[in-house]
Ligand code: GDP
């Protein structure tokens with residue numbers, strides 16, 4: 001209860017981390033947009049333009065990939081933290097789209113000097129590596145260069161946004177292209193036909209080799225456009241904190257895609273879990289007051305890898321309830337448009353997410369998508385090799401073998417998207433929400449019953 005006392009005391013200044021609890025696409029963008037009314041600064045702390053965060057505000061739909069989802073609130077500052085891998089060309093496109101839709105990011109969007117850059121050759125490598133993986137070994141990456149950019153970071157060869165401010169930036173780009181061409185030659189040697197797949201927009205690939213002159217030109221333009229946004233965000237954040245401002249950290253992807261805690265190797269290359277918020281922003285663990293876990297009322301996954309409660313996908317599963325989730329929930333990638341796999345809510349995953357993230361509150365989303373399903377299942381445990389388990393096996397091949405143990409509840413069979421108070425939910429819908437919360441180890445903070453800002457019941461946040 002110390003936490004709640006502290007929460008009360010700190011009502012005016014709260015630093016919150018918001019994370020995805022499943023395999024991404026839980027509705028983080030929507031919930032960040034809603035919570036930004038109580039924040040002053042919103043920080044993206046990991047991932048890159050593999051993310052697609054949808055915000056529907058004042059009737060307009062926007063999909064954010066790198067810019068924090070708080071940008072639609074006038075006067076709030078948005079930061080791209082050091083833990084993000086940022087493709088300058090994607091960011092320029094996003095800034096321009098934002099400006100065209102009437103929102104000016106300049107003056108309140110800042111990028112850390114420590115943020116790593118995703119270069120076009122990282123995208124080329126991502127695509128070539130994915131193409132070279134044998135069937136069954138493919139990850140189904142978004143092709144945005146995320147893995148290669150993080151690999152460059154940890155092998156200490158990456159370029160950071162601070163490098164963009166240097167006079168010799170173009171020379172560094174040329175050196176990097178030469179190094180990448182060596183890697184591409186090796187990949188080509190292993191799998192000749194991958195050559196077709198390597199094309200990335202904006203650059204020429206001749207004989208599987210990148211053109212250094214073209215790269216130098218492209219990045220000179222990026223430098224000019226982005227330099228005004230690049231600052232050292234660590235002192236900025238700590239000054240904001242000292243001035244009593246509230247900071248909201250925006251996770252991308254989700255717990256089960258975490259490089260350490262997810263279904264390795266079918267994961268992304270960063271730490272979406274709450275610990276990543278400190279590493280990726282420069283805030284300390286002591287600065288975090290609250291962790292919000294966004295969780296869908298069912299489960300989705302896009303890309304390859306195990307999914308115990310899976311019902312429906314584009315390949316071999318065609319369950320009608322899963323199909324309803326996919327169709328009513330519009331389960332297609334916000335950016336890649338790939339169809340998402342769908343399945344029942346998995347409370348084993350939610351409990352695990354609660355533990356590894358320290359979730360205080362759930363933001364439960366997309367309850368309305370289940371409005372027409374007569375019988376709804378919840379996975380409460382797994383069976384593995386004839387034994388009941390209630391934790392996530394650390395190996396993806398074991399997780400692929402588990403059989404879900406289900407509880408079944410009656411569906412409510414009526415519309416929920418017009419409900420404005422928790423107590424006005426149809427009793428069977430309320431019972432489902434209560435059961436999810438009871439099984440999943442934290443309190444309910446927000447219930448989302450539609451994609452727009454207004455379709456939100458704020459229970460405790
Ligand atoms: P994110 O990556 O976690 O930000 O999620 P995405 O934006 O990729 O996917 C979530 C999708 O669900 C988007 O199309 C949202 O507009 C939509 N959405 C969010 N919350 C709700 C909800 O409560 N109900 C419905 N029907 N749609 C929602």
Ligand code: IMO
Pocket residue numbers: 020023024025026047050051052053139140141142143144145146147251252253254257266267268269302303304334
């Ligand atoms: P948001 O932030 C869902 C998945 C990809 C693939 C794996 C690795 O919108 O929730 P990567 O390109 O990161 O190397 O791909 O991770 N993936 C996501 N799935 N939502 C996302 O982001 C994702 N970002 C990556 O499909 O399986």
Ligand code: MG
Pocket residue numbers: 024025026051052053054334
């Ligand atoms: Mg998404």
